Amino acid sequence: xxxxxxxxxxxxxxxxxxxxxxxxxxxxxxxxxxxxxxxxxxxxxxxxxxxxxxxxxxxxxxxxxxxxxxxxxxxxxxxxxxxxxxxxxxxxxxxxxxxxxxxxxxxxxxxxxxxxxxxxxxxxxxxxxxxxxxxxxxxxxxxxxxxxxxxxxxxxxxxxxxxxxxxxxxxxxxxxxxxxxxxxxxxxxxxxxxxxxxxxxxxxxxxxxxxxxxxxxxxxxxxxxxxxxxxxxxxxxxxxxxxxxxxxxxxxxxxxxxxxxxxxxxxxxxxxxxxxxxxxxxxxxxxxxxxxxxxxxxxxxxxxxxxxxxxxxxxxxxxxxxxxxxxxxxxxxxxxxxxxxxxxxxxxxxxxxxxxxxxxxxxxxxxxxxxxxxxxxxxxxxxxxxxxxxxxxxxxxxxxxxxxxxx
DNA sequence: TCTGGGGTCCTAGGACCC
DNA sequence: TCTGGGGTCCTAGGACCC
Numbered sequence: 001x002x003x004x005x006x007x008x009x010x011x012x013x014x015x016x017x018x019x020x021x022x023x024x025x026x027x028x029x030x031x032x033x034x035x036x037x038x039x040x041x042x043x044x045x046x047x048x049x050x051x052x053x054x055x056x057x058x059x060x061x062x063x064x065x066x067x068x069x070x071x072x073x074x075x076x077x078x079x080x081x082x083x084x085x086x087x088x089x090x091x092x093x094x095x096x097x098x099x100x101x102x103x104x105x106x107x108x109x110x111x112x113x114x115x116x117x118x119x120x121x122x123x124x125x126x127x128x129x130x131x132x133x134x135x136x137x138x139x140x141x142x143x144x145x146x147x148x149x150x151x152x153x154x155x156x157x158x159x160x161x162x163x164x165x166x167x168x169x170x171x172x173x174x175x176x177x178x179x180x181x182x183x184x185x186x187x188x189x190x191x192x193x194x195x196x197x198x199x200x201x202x203x204x205x206x207x208x209x210x211x212x213x214x215x216x217x218x219x220x221x222x223x224x225x226x227x228x229x230x231x232x233x234x235x236x237x238x239x240x241x242x243x244x245x246x247x248x249x250x251x252x253x254x255x256x257x258x259x260x261x262x263x264x265x266x267x268x269x270x271x272x273x274x275x276x277x278x279x280x281x282x283x284x285x286x287x288x289x290x291x292x293x294x295x296x297x298x299x300x301x302x303x304x305x306x307x308x309x310x311x312x313x314x315x316x317x318x319x320x321x322x323x324x325x326x327x328x329x330x331x332x333x334x335x336x337x338x339x340x341x342x343x344x345x346x347x348x349x350x351x352x353x354x355x356x357x358x359x360x361x362x363x364x365x366x367x368x369x370x371x372x373x374x375x376x377x378x379x380x381x382x383x384x385x386x387x388x389x390x391x392x393x394x395x396x397x398x399x400x401x402x403x404x405x406x407x
Numbered sequence: 408t409c410t411g412g413g414g415t416c417c418t419a420g421g422a423c424c425c
Numbered sequence: 426t427c428t429g430g431g432g433t434c435c436t437a438g439g440a441c442c443c
Binding site for chain 1: 408409410411412413414415416417418
């Protein structure tokens with residue numbers, strides 16, 4: 001899994017498609033090329049660079065975006081087209097390097113050390129990658145090249161759109177320290193404000209504070225992370241991504257009054273969508289999460305962990321309804337503006353079969369065992385019999401007397 | 408600046424176990 | 426009998442990312 005990186009060379013590429021959704025729309029409809037394009041009406045999912053010139057940003061409200069750029073063309077999102085384009089781009093990534101770490105639908109890290117002999121310098125590889133994505137998929141992509149992931153990502157951000165920027169090892173600190181702290185990965189509005197209150201505006205400012213100070217300000221993980229980034233320490237290797245840990249869906253409900261039936265219908269639709277996606281991916285999950293958002297933009301989550309993983313709609317729906325019932329007495333139904341369901345604690349269907357629930361001797365603690373058979377062997381040995389089967393141990397049939405499990 | 412839909416990771420407290 | 430330390434799991438919330 002680990003790739004050894006020569007620490008003296010810039011060999012990590014961060015490749016990031018430019019205004020991805022909007023670029024796909026411009027690729028597929030020549031009439032949109034050169035014009036400001038907004039994908040999504042309620043909220044801007046993506047804005048073409050022509051629209052960004054007017055100050056439009058992603059995640060901006062649609063009304064505000066149209067105020068800033070009245071002549072923009074608004075198109076509805078076509079998620080399947082974006083998924084297809086993403087797959088084609090990742091195919092190019094995979095052909096470029098065996099070490100690809102996808103970050104999202106439109107960006108990835110590539111480790112290209114060791115390819116110099118066959119594919120040229122990292123700069124050559126990056127230039128060719130950009131060319132290939134343009135030729136084969138028809139989309140503009142920006143690549144940052146550096147010695148660390150973090151710097152490569154910052155570099156691509158600076159080089160956008162349709163650019164290539166290489167940060168050589170001897171120019172790292174002069175590139176990094178003048179940047180505003182908000183450029184640091186993991187620094188959002190809240191952390192930025194906290195740093196600003198302490199007089200830290202640039203990465204160089206942050207670098208002057210001790211790790212202890214940053215940790216006291218931001219918590220142990222964030223403080224350490226920030227301290228390291230500010231000192232250009234980012235040893236994280238490029239590695240394949242873990243499989244995703246949750247699958248969810250959510251829906252905005254608007255501000256109109258709603259009946260319990262309205263809410264239940266929305267909940268049912270969401271659970272069906274989520275369970276269908278889980279089954280298609282051959283994945284099962286144990287934790288059902290209910291997300292609620294209210295008209296004052298406060299949020300609440302409720303979750304429940306089942307004894308065994310499932311992708312069954314009826315079970316997930318019953319659990320979600322239970323969570324909603326226990327949450328609703330405390331909230332105003334008409335104030336509910338968004339409802340979401342996710343199933344977390346995911347595993348592959350195949351491995352989940354080894355994770356059936358069993359009960360310890362007193363029957364009070366439903367548990368899961370990652371590996372049932374070693375326990376079974378142990379129990380047989382202690383009870384001196386082979387008559388105890390996996391089924392007995394798992395206690396699936398009611399009324400069967402359970403043996404007491406040894407410690 | 409009033410807001411989508413999809414995620415990840417961290418924190419902190421409580422329950423429970425050894 | 427009382428006490429404690431260490432570890433895992435669950436729940437809820439928060440920050441952040443694209």
